[in-house]
Amino acid sequence: MKRDYVFFFCNGQPIRVKGLAAFQTLSTWLRKDKQLTGTKVVCAEGDCGACTVLLGYPSSENIKYEAVNSCILNVHQLDGLHVITIEGLAWGERLHPVQQAMRDGFGSQCGYCTPGIVMALAANALQDSESTRKRLTAKEALIGNLCRCTGYEAIIDSAEASKKIISWKLADQYPPGAVIKQLKEETKIPFELQEIDPTLDQEIERKCWRPRTLKDAVEIKRMHPEARWLAGGTDLCVQINKERIDPKELIATSEIPELCGIREEGNHLIFGGNVSWRELEEWAQVNWPNVKDMLDLFASPQIRNRGTIAGNLANASPVADSLPWLYVSEAEIGTCDGEKWRWIPIEKFYKGYKQLNLRQFELIGAIRIQKSHQSLSQRLFKVSKRRDLDISTFTAAIQWQIVEGRFQQIRLAYGGVGPTVIRLHKTEKVLLSKPCTKDLIEKAGKIAAAEISPISDVRSSNHYRNRLAETILKKFFYEEILLTA
Numbered sequence: 001m002k003r004d005y006v007f008f009f010c011n012g013q014p015i016r017v018k019g020l021a022a023f024q025t026l027s028t029w030l031r032k033d034k035q036l037t038g039t040k041v042v043c044a045e046g047d048c049g050a051c052t053v054l055l056g057y058p059s060s061e062n063i064k065y066e067a068v069n070s071c072i073l074n075v076h077q078l079d080g081l082h083v084i085t086i087e088g089l090a091w092g093e094r095l096h097p098v099q100q101a102m103r104d105g106f107g108s109q110c111g112y113c114t115p116g117i118v119m120a121l122a123a124n125a126l127q128d129s130e131s132t133r134k135r136l137t138a139k140e141a142l143i144g145n146l147c148r149c150t151g152y153e154a155i156i157d158s159a160e161a162s163k164k165i166i167s168w169k170l171a172d173q174y175p176p177g178a179v180i181k182q183l184k185e186e187t188k189i190p191f192e193l194q195e196i197d198p199t200l201d202q203e204i205e206r207k208c209w210r211p212r213t214l215k216d217a218v219e220i221k222r223m224h225p226e227a228r229w230l231a232g233g234t235d236l237c238v239q240i241n242k243e244r245i246d247p248k249e250l251i252a253t254s255e256i257p258e259l260c261g262i263r264e265e266g267n268h269l270i271f272g273g274n275v276s277w278r279e280l281e282e283w284a285q286v287n288w289p290n291v292k293d294m295l296d297l298f299a300s301p302q303i304r305n306r307g308t309i310a311g312n313l314a315n316a317s318p319v320a321d322s323l324p325w326l327y328v329s330e331a332e333i334g335t336c337d338g339e340k341w342r343w344i345p346i347e348k349f350y351k352g353y354k355q356l357n358l359r360q361f362e363l364i365g366a367i368r369i370q371k372s373h374q375s376l377s378q379r380l381f382k383v384s385k386r387r388d389l390d391i392s393t394f395t396a397a398i399q400w401q402i403v404e405g406r407f408q409q410i411r412l413a414y415g416g417v418g419p420t421v422i423r424l425h426k427t428e429k430v431l432l433s434k435p436c437t438k439d440l441i442e443k444a445g446k447i448a449a450a451e452i453s454p455i456s457d458v459r460s461s462n463h464y465r466n467r468l469a470e471t472i473l474k475k476f477f478y479e480e481i482l483l484t485a
Contacts, residue, residue, distance in 0.1 A: 002192035007183070008078040009056075010034070011088030012174045014182060017075050022193050023206050025237065026070035026078065027051045030085060038086035038115045039070055045238040046072045046303055047389065049145030052116035054089075054123055055305075056082035056170075057132065058180045064132045065170065066278070066305040067123035069144070072237035073306070076208045077230075077252065080187040082179055084170070086115040089122055091173045097165035098122045098158070105158035109149040117145045120301070121159050130170050133278055134285075136301065143388045144300025190255075210252040214259070214365070218338030220251055221361050227251050229363050231274060232306035234299075235315050258336075259310070259365055268368045273310030273334075280309065287374065294325055294380040300389050310364040316354045316420075323421040324397030325380055327413035329373045334366035335359070343368065353419035376401050376409060379480055381472055385459070392416055393460045394468045398476050407431045417452035417465055424451050441477040445470030 005018035010030075021033060025044075030036040030053075040050035046069040053070045055078075056063040063082055070083075089096045095103065098121045108114040123131070124141035138159035147155060193208045207224070211217040221227055227249035230236060239245045253259055259274040262283050271280065277298055284291040298304060298321045312322050313333065323346075332343040335358055342362075349357045358364070378399045384390040395415035401408045410431045412424040427448045434440050454465035 001189055003187075003189050004191065004193065006076050006079045006191060006193070007186040008080065009082040009179055009183065011036075011084055012082075012179070014186075016186075018193065020206075022074075022076045023208070024075050025241070026053070026073045026075055026083065029075050030070065036085050036087050040112055040115055041071050042112070044071045044241045046144075046234060046300075047146070048113070048116070049120060049142075049300070049302060050113050050116040052119040052123075052145065052302055053086075054084040054119060054170075056084065058082070058176065058183055061176065061180075062129055062171070063174075063176045063179065065123060065126055065130055066132050067120045067141075067144075067302050068306050069234075069302045072234055072241065074233065074237060076191075076193055076210070076250075077233060077254070079191060079210060080183050082174070082183075084174070086119060089118065091168075096122055097162040097168050098125060100165060101158040101162035102155070105154055105161055107150060107155045107158035113145060113147045113150075117142065117147065117155060120145050121162065123301075125162060125168070127167065127169055127171075132305070133282060133301075140296075141301060144302040206248050208250045208252060210255055212255045212257075214256050214336060215338045217251055217253060217256055217363070218336070218361055221363070224249050224251075225360060229253060229310075229314070231308040231311045232276065233311075234303050234307040235311060253310075253363065264371070265368075267371055269371055269374075270334075271309055271367045271369075273308060273313075273364045273366055275309050277304035277307050277309070277312075290378040290380060291325060294321065294382070297321065297382050297388065309367060313349075313364055313367070314356065316350060316356060318353070318418060318420050319392040319395060319416040320421075321382060321392060321395060321415075324395050324413040324415050325378075326367065326369075327421055327423050328378070328397040328399040328411040329369045330411075331367050331369045333364060334368060335362040336365040337362050341365065347423055350420040373399065377480070379476060381475070383468060383472075391459065394465055394472075395421075396468075396472045398473075398480075402436060402481075405435050406433055407436060408433070412448070414448070414452060414469060416460075417454040417469065422452060424448050426451050436477070436481050438477065441473050442470075445473045448473060 005016045006022050008015050027041045030039045042048045042050045051069055051071040052067050054065045055068045056065045098118050120141050124136050138156050190210055190212055209220050228247040230250045230252045260272045263270050281295045312320055326346050331346045333349045335342045376399050381396040382392050383394040384392050397413045399411040410428050415421045427444050430444050430447055449466045449469040454462040456462045
């Protein structure tokens, strides 16, 4: 038995959506179907933040909310959740503290970006019981929001002023008990959606499944081999919006427990494929601080709240920010066909540009890393045209251990210098067991430049990337070795 509709709440009201409407982006559905036009759409790729809404995830007693980009979130991904838009943020005649502060502090001019900014700041102002993340600074919370006319000073001042206004609980405004109860009752049975649009020249049928076991997911994939896996959708939905792809069948993996959570098994750390970058960020802050530093430059809060580890791996970009870290950590990718798991060293997982060592009916289920890597020194580098929310020009990871002045362990990986991320084995051999001196680092830099094969593109020339291959090692030497000696 299957449901043929998606069920969720929007601004406290129960919503059922089926057919064509369920395959729209949330921003389109809000604006066209519900006339909630406060949510704006500018970039349609999750960069500007004008479309930011709050997305609530129910637990046994509470609903925890995150800021997300509604332009790259499909309606069928909302099943069992609660959406709050800018129209639902105020409580009757009372403005939310962030709205009040933005009005009083003249934090808006044209106003097009303002709803998204307000929602991002409101998410950051949530009580601990209503938030999925630790509090950010106002600047950190606004990394995913662009404003072209107001000027950020007035917005930051408004964010600070809002903290002085009496606390605001969404649980008072939207009591979670009744919402959670109805969400659970309506979503007991997994949905199977399909849509046929008779207005098109060809009746194109779209389907989406949201299985709740790994076995069911792979069984659907075997019956529908052209179906695409969908996790957070922060990349896939961008490609759909920009008309680069048009998948007719989707298998959503977000409710499969085997793909969730971070745990320890023996000598390994296991990261489920569905783990979001926000989850990893919270975990790493306590358990692996160098990884937390890398994630501070990884996309925006809205993207980190939805994007998953498996999705980043499947995208297979040679400038993916996470890959150099996984390379030097000698991660293994766990793929599963519903019954058997394969653990593939990450260097063997990528066979070429956008080519994965993934069989037809497999999906990326987990990543595992030996716990011993946590105790090693590690530095992750990202070079891009701007500091935040930018695609990398060049990435690097260095992991090392020095004993009595010599490299007892050393691993290097570069991204953006070839069709895949590259582990620099020749350079590592030059450094291993040698005293860490300036001359050795300069020698290693030249070998590193010879190991890579960068191209010129819109972000950089191949000459610049070759120079970075050398200078990043010098930066490592001066900042990590000399300063800590």
